[in-house]
Amino acid sequence: MSKEIQKGREHPLLMLADQAYEVFSSLGFEIATGPELESEWYNFDVLNVSKDHPARDMQDTFFIKNQKEKVLRTHTTNVSARAIEKAGKEGNLPCAFISIGKVFRNEATDSTHEMQFFQIDGTMVGEDISIADLKGVLTHFYKKMLGDDVEMEFRPSFFPFVEPGLEVWLKFRNRWLEVMGAGMLHPNVLRNVGLDPEKVQGFAFGGGLDRIAMVKWDIPDVRLFYQGDLRINQF
Amino acid sequence: MKISYNWLKLYIPEVPKAEKLRDIFTYHLCEVENVEEKEGDFIFDINILPNRAHDLLSHQGIARELASLLDIPFVDPTPKYKIPESKPTNLKIEIKTDKCRRYMGRIIRNVKVGPSPDWVVQHLESIGQRSINNIVDAANITMFDCGQPIHAFDFDKISKFILVREAKEGETMTTLDNKKVAFNPSNMVIADEKNVLAIAGVKGGKIAEVDENTRNIVVEMANFDPVSVRKTAKQLGIFTDAVKRFENDLSSELAFYAMREFSALVLEMCPESIFEDIVDVYPQKQVEHRLSFSADRISKILGLKISDEEVEKILKRFRFEYKKSPHDKGDLEGLFEIIVPPLRLDLTIEEDMAEEIGRILGYDKIKSKIPKINFKPKVNETYAKINWARNKLLSDGYSEVMTYAFRDKGEVEVLASASDKKFLRTNLADGLLESVSDNLHMLPLLGIKSFKDLKIFEVGTIWFPKEEIHVAYNNEEAIIEKSLDEFCKDMPTNFSLEPSPIEPKDSVGNNLETKFKMWSIYPFISRDVAVWMPEGESSEKLKKILKENGTKLLIQEPYLFDSFTKDGKTSYAFRLVFQSYERTLTDTEINEIMAKITDKIKENKDWQVR
Numbered sequence: 001m002s003k004e005i006q007k008g009r010e011h012p013l014l015m016l017a018d019q020a021y022e023v024f025s026s027l028g029f030e031i032a033t034g035p036e037l038e039s040e041w042y043n044f045d046v047l048n049v050s051k052d053h054p055a056r057d058m059q060d061t062f063f064i065k066n067q068k069e070k071v072l073r074t075h076t077t078n079v080s081a082r083a084i085e086k087a088g089k090e091g092n093l094p095c096a097f098i099s100i101g102k103v104f105r106n107e108a109t110d111s112t113h114e115m116q117f118f119q120i121d122g123t124m125v126g127e128d129i130s131i132a133d134l135k136g137v138l139t140h141f142y143k144k145m146l147g148d149d150v151e152m153e154f155r156p157s158f159f160p161f162v163e164p165g166l167e168v169w170l171k172f173r174n175r176w177l178e179v180m181g182a183g184m185l186h187p188n189v190l191r192n193v194g195l196d197p198e199k200v201q202g203f204a205f206g207g208g209l210d211r212i213a214m215v216k217w218d219i220p221d222v223r224l225f226y227q228g229d230l231r232i233n234q235f
Numbered sequence: 236m237k238i239s240y241n242w243l244k245l246y247i248p249e250v251p252k253a254e255k256l257r258d259i260f261t262y263h264l265c266e267v268e269n270v271e272e273k274e275g276d277f278i279f280d281i282n283i284l285p286n287r288a289h290d291l292l293s294h295q296g297i298a299r300e301l302a303s304l305l306d307i308p309f310v311d312p313t314p315k316y317k318i319p320e321s322k323p324t325n326l327k328i329e330i331k332t333d334k335c336r337r338y339m340g341r342i343i344r345n346v347k348v349g350p351s352p353d354w355v356v357q358h359l360e361s362i363g364q365r366s367i368n369n370i371v372d373a374a375n376i377t378m379f380d381c382g383q384p385i386h387a388f389d390f391d392k393i394s395k396f397i398l399v400r401e402a403k404e405g406e407t408m409t410t411l412d413n414k415k416v417a418f419n420p421s422n423m424v425i426a427d428e429k430n431v432l433a434i435a436g437v438k439g440g441k442i443a444e445v446d447e448n449t450r451n452i453v454v455e456m457a458n459f460d461p462v463s464v465r466k467t468a469k470q471l472g473i474f475t476d477a478v479k480r481f482e483n484d485l486s487s488e489l490a491f492y493a494m495r496e497f498s499a500l501v502l503e504m505c506p507e508s509i510f511e512d513i514v515d516v517y518p519q520k521q522v523e524h525r526l527s528f529s530a531d532r533i534s535k536i537l538g539l540k541i542s543d544e545e546v547e548k549i550l551k552r553f554r555f556e557y558k559k560s561p562h563d564k565g566d567l568e569g570l571f572e573i574i575v576p577p578l579r580l581d582l583t584i585e586e587d588m589a590e591e592i593g594r595i596l597g598y599d600k601i602k603s604k605i606p607k608i609n610f611k612p613k614v615n616e617t618y619a620k621i622n623w624a625r626n627k628l629l630s631d632g633y634s635e636v637m638t639y640a641f642r643d644k645g646e647v648e649v650l651a652s653a654s655d656k657k658f659l660r661t662n663l664a665d666g667l668l669e670s671v672s673d674n675l676h677m678l679p680l681l682g683i684k685s686f687k688d689l690k691i692f693e694v695g696t697i698w699f700p701k702e703e704i705h706v707a708y709n710n711e712e713a714i715i716e717k718s719l720d721e722f723c724k725d726m727p728t729n730f731s732l733e734p735s736p737i738e739p740k741d742s743v744g745n746n747l748e749t750k751f752k753m754w755s756i757y758p759f760i761s762r763d764v765a766v767w768m769p770e771g772e773s774s775e776k777l778k779k780i781l782k783e784n785g786t787k788l789l790i791q792e793p794y795l796f797d798s799f800t801k802d803g804k805t806s807y808a809f810r811l812v813f814q815s816y817e818r819t820l821t822d823t824e825i826n827e828i829m830a831k832i833t834d835k836i837k838e839n840k841d842w843q844v845r
Contacts, residue, residue, distance in 0.1 A: 008634040008690060012751075014625070021618075027605065030612030036640075036696050037647070037659070052462045057469075058651045065648040072649065072659075096610050102640065102696070108653045115654060116640055126608060131593065132538025135603035154601075155261060156594040158284040164536070164590030165284075166598060167266070184536055187586060201536065217751040228636040228670025230681055230691065231754050 009233035013118055013225055016145075016213050017100045020120055023144045024098040027137060029122060032097040034079035036104075040069040042078040047161035048188040062106050072104035076121035077161065077206055084125050084202070085193035093200060094126030100209060111221040118209035123185065125195065125202030131164065134182055134203035138168055142179070146172050146216060157181060161189050162204060172215055180207030236292055237362040240277035242380075246298035249307040253277040256301075262597050263304050264291075276361050288483030290578035293382030303553040304595060313492070316499035324511035326453060327396035334423050334460035335399040335435065336519035337487040339494055342390055342511040343501055344451045346370060352504065370445050370452060373500040375476075382485065382578075383456055383493030384477035386425075386433055388443040390451040394428040397453065399435060406431055409441040410473070422467045423459065436464040436481040438473050454497060456490035487521045488577035524575040528585040536589040539601045543569055549595055617704070620723040621694055624706050633692040633708050638666030646700035659698040663707035664714040667693050671709050679761035679812045680754070684796050686711050694719070759790060759814035760825050765797070765845040766836055767804045774798065774807040777836070781809055784832045788825075790814040806845060 021031055034042075044056055055061065055074070062072040079099035087095040103119045124133065131154075139152045150170050157167035162183025169178050182205035187197035189204075210222050217235065219225075224232050244250050251259070253270060260267045260281055268280040283291045290296045295312070302309035328340050350356075351372040358376060359366050366372050374385040402418030408431040409415050416434070418424065423435035433439045436459040445452060458481075465482035468474055494513060501508060534541045543559070550557050556574040575582045582588065593601070625635065641649075642665065645658025660666060670691055674681065683689050692708035707716035766777055774795055781793040790812050797808035813825050836844055 005630075005632045008629040008632050008692070010625075010629060011635040011637055013637065014635060018622075025612070028608065028610030028612060030610070031615040031618045033615055033617040035702055037698065037702050052465070054465070062652065063650040065650050067647070092611065094608050094610065096608075096612075104640070106649075106651065106653055115652075124606065126606070128535055129606060130536060130538025130601075131598065132601050132604050133606045135538075135598075135601060136605040139603050140605060153262075154598040155266070156264060156284070156590070156598070157266075158286045163584070163586040164593050184586065184589070187584060217749065219751045220753055226637050226639055228638045228666060228673060228691075228693075230634050230636065230670075230674050231677070233634055233636075234751060235749055 009230070010235070011225070011233055012217065012219075012235055013209060013213055015235060016209060016216070017118065017120075019145065020100060020141070020209070020212075021098065023141050024096075024122060027096070027140065029096040029098040029124075030083075032079045032083040032099040033101065034073075034076070034082050034099065036073055036102055037064065037070055038073040038078045040071055042081055043071050043073050043075075046081045046189060046192040047077055048186045048192070049160045053160065058106070060106055062104050074105055075103050075206055076101045076119045077204065080121050080123040080204060080206075081189070081193055084123055084195065087125070088193060088195045093195075094124070094129070096122070096124040098122045109223060111223070114210070114222045114226065116226060117222065119206055120209050120212075121204070121206040123202060123204040125185070125190075125200050127200060129202045131166070131184060131203070134166075134184075134205065137203075138180065138182065138205060142170055145212060146170070154182075157183075159183060161186050163187075168205065168207065175215075177211070177215060179211060180205050182206070236281060236283055238279040238281060238294060238297055239358065239361040240279065241275070242294045242358060242361065243298050243301070246295060246310050246312065247302050247305075247307055248310065249305075250298075250301060251305065253279075259301065259304060262599070263594050264300065273361065278361060278363075285483065286581040288480070289485060289580040290382065292480050292483070293378070293380060295381050296578070306552050313495065316495055317502050318495070319498055319502045319508075319510040321510045321512050324514060326511065326514045328514050328516050329396065329398050330516050330518055331398060331400040332423055333519075334401075334463040335457060336460070336521075337458040337490055337515070337517045338397075338399055339456040339490045339513060339515045339517075340397060340453055341494065341498070341513045342451065342453050343498075344390075344509040344511070346450065346452055346501065346505045346508045348445060348447050348449050355504075368445070368447070369504045370449070370501070373497055373504060374454070377493055377497045377500065378476060378480070381489065381493050381496055382480060383489045384436065384480050385493060385497055386439050386455045386477075387445050387452045388432060388439070388455070389445050389449045390453045391449070392443040393432065393453065394430070396427060397432075397455075398426045398428075399457070400424060400426060402431065408432075408434065410434070411439045411441055411444055413441065414473070416471050416473070421463075422470070423463055425455070434467060434471065434473070435459050437468050437471070437478050438475055454494075456493045456497070458485060458487040458490060461485075484580055486578045486580060487517065487519070490515075521577060523577075524583065525572055526575055526582055526584070526588065527570055527572045528588045529570050532585055533589045533592055536586060537593050537601055538604070539593075539596075541592060541596075545596075546571060546592065549592055553591075553595075617719075620719050620726060621704065623726045624694055624719060624722050628692045628706075628708055631690075633690040636667070636670050636691055636693050637695065638663070638670055638693060640696065642666070645698065647698040661699040662697055662716055663693050663695055663705050664716045667691060667707050667709060667714050667716075668712070671712065671714075677759070679810055680759055680790070680814075682791070682794055755790070755814050755816045757815055757817070757819050759812050760820050760822070761810055761812045762825065762829055763796075763808055763810050764793075764829075764832065764836075765806055765808035767806050767843040767845060768839075769841055770800055770803050770805050772805070774805075774809075777807055777842075778809065780835050781811060781832060784828070784835050785811060785813075786828055788813045788815055788820065788828070808845075 064070045076099045083097040100120045153169040155167045158165045159181050163186045165183040168180035185202045190197040266282045271278045348368050351369045356366040401420045402422040402424045406418045424431045425433040432443045461482050461484040468478040530541050530543050530546045558572045560570045641656035642660045645661050647659040697705050704719040706722040793809040
């Protein structure tokens with residue numbers, strides 16, 4: 001028998017993450033990384049989520065014992081915020097960042113909910129970055145990930161860190177799915193990271209990577225990703 | 236929130252058909268959860284967005300919004316409300332907390348509590364509410380119609396005056412639905428001289444309940460601090476339609492309209508009733524806001540050219556009072572200034588108007604484009620290292636897993652968790668070892684020959700207690716774990732900027748045909764078959780026999796795990812794995828299959844089963 005070492009098998013989510021990074025990199029996005037245990041400032045305050053917002057309740061967010069004002073990040077938007085803050089300080093505008101990573105929500109698990117899952121989050125800031133650019137970038141991304149016949153819709157929505165706020169829907173295999181929250185960065189967010197909303201504007205988006213993997217490959221249960229079971233590595 | 240189509244139609248007779256209305260909501264306002272056809276009506280279950288909960292948790296609110304969106308007439312009901320004659324009052328209301336912005340009260344005497352007229356019952360039932368009695372129903376109808384929560388007390392059960400105050404530690408009250416609650420000073424209550432009558436903005440108390448013997452009522456239209464109401468409701472575990480409205484911050488101006496509507500309703504249902512003057516304590520008067528914006532700026536945010544004329548058309552449709560300053564500098568578009576309607580607490584900055592105009596036009600009107608900007612991305616060192624580590628391990632034959640970040644021991648503990656694992660992992664090794672032992676039980680299913688061939692790795696974050704990225708992999712039962720930096724110390728520094736997927740694909744969308752195959756939860760049985768065949772004969776012939784006779788219980792392709800040649804003969808050893816998606820297999824049935832396979836093999840005269 002051949003002595004050649006057989007290649008190991010990739011985890012499907014990380015395989016998908018690499019594909020997503022590739023698509024965004026080709027558009028000029030820079031890969032950004034950041035901490036999973038995050039300050040409340042970068043996870044919430046910077047993003048215009050007020051102190052008494054329901055999302056900050058104990059039921060949804062993991063707070064840390066004996067570490068005041070620390071949380072397990074509930075999205076990777078913290079990475080986007082840190083990245084545009086740094087880019088602003090270093091004079092690297094316009095800029096675009098993409099980050100994919102583990103996020104945490106304190107909720108009961110079932111086939112579509114996990115306490116840890118993967119989020120893909122991106123932002124682009126410049127002088128006249130608009131919703132037209134947001135639509136273009138996300139449409140390009142989903143067509144690359146799920147095929148050219150994917151249909152996209154952008155519907156009105158609300159998130160504290162964007163204004164206008166949008167929900168991103170797509171039609172895949174004849175089913176409409178909500179895949180992302182998005183919008184134009186709220187002026188408070190720009191101010192919080194030291195940028196001047198009179199001079200720059202930009203978009204931000206975020207959504208689950210697990211969701212894309214589940215619809216793309218027809219994976220029935222999100223929990224299968226995190227059980228250390230090699231049978232999930234089928235691709 | 237449930238919205239009745241027929242109810243809306245009272246205010247917007249030209250409302251489009253239900254199917255069309257669904258799209259209007261979806262593309263211009265908010266998500267529609269469900270539409271149900273019910274006794275000649277359509278009930279829309281819609282998710283009003285948090286920033287519009289100030290003004291849209293009501294039929295009139297939705298009707299006004301639709302009238303503006305669709306540019307169809309809105310029939311204002313207020314001129315039709317009968318205004319009762321009113322007599323001087325002795326009602327005393329005092330607010331002793333800054334969490335109550337307004338408290339409007341009115342005594343109505345000589346009411347006759349009884350069943351509601353049919354149309355009231357119908358309206359309430361259409362949106363899933365229950366009719367209780369005419370007074371309570373009038374309060375509920377008014378809330379679902381204009382958005383203001385209302386509470387009616389039995390005036391004869393109240394001692395002297397109405398006081399809005401903080402609760403005292405240990406004070407208690409029994410709610411209308413007989414739940415006993417205990418307060419602390421962070422709760423706001425409505426009280427009289429002796430007792431707590433209601434939890435402000437949350438729920439009424441039993442003590443001043445309106446029942447069939449009630450003759451005189453005092454009705455409350457108040458405005459409470461949203462955070463206070465939300466926190467109290469949460470602490471007490473009581474969620475009502477009133478809470479839902481107050482916690483989203485209502486306009487204090489709404490109370491006036493609600494009082495007019497409620498009074499007219501009571502007058503209609505109880506013509507004999509005697510109305511006293513309204514007592515209006517309004518310590519925190521809502522201030523009028525103005526908002527300026529330009530069509531130019533809105534166009535820049537949306538990425539869609541909007542003209543002054545289009546803006547004006549929209550402002551008129553939405554009945555915004557506005558001023559337009561003249562073009563002052565050449566090509567600069569004029570500046571608009573609107574007086575924000577009192578209920579539209581969501582409109583505070585220019586970007587809010589961009590959203591307003593964007594959603595009214597529909598975001599589909601904005602043409603997608605890819606920005607042509609020469610970004611200058613830099614290499615992310617952490618990602619480059621992770622990528623290098625994964626590539627290295629994968630090409631060394633290790634397969635990748637992700638295990639849970641939560642463990643039952645550790646250095647960093649979460650405060651509250653829906654699970655019993657409250658600590659963040661201090662290493663990857665513990666999780667990886669569990670993964671090794673779980674996978675070890677199914678080597679045949681994984682097509683892995685022996686324990687030494689089971690190779691697993693994980694790259695992930697640990698907290699010891701400092702957050703750090705680690706790399707761990709196994710050597711049978713031993714786990715080798717290193718920090719990412721240490722693992723990557725031999726990484727060349729000329730790595731490329733572009734991410735390099737392990738197996739580059741022409742187009743990442745090209746493997747859409749591949750589907751995940753869920754595994755069976757039942758145990759599998761594995762059997763090995765070894766056969767001597769004349770040297771030079773292909774193992775494929777044997778494999779074909781195994782596949783054809785393995786039945787559908789053969790869960791995967793038989794795989795060759797050993798072969799050697801001796802004395803002109805070659806021995807091929809295949810492993811067969813049997814498993815059912817429906818049940819646990821028995822040895823007996825597998826023995827039968829194996830016997831049949833052996834018979835088939837024996838049909839080849841020059842083969843010998845080992």
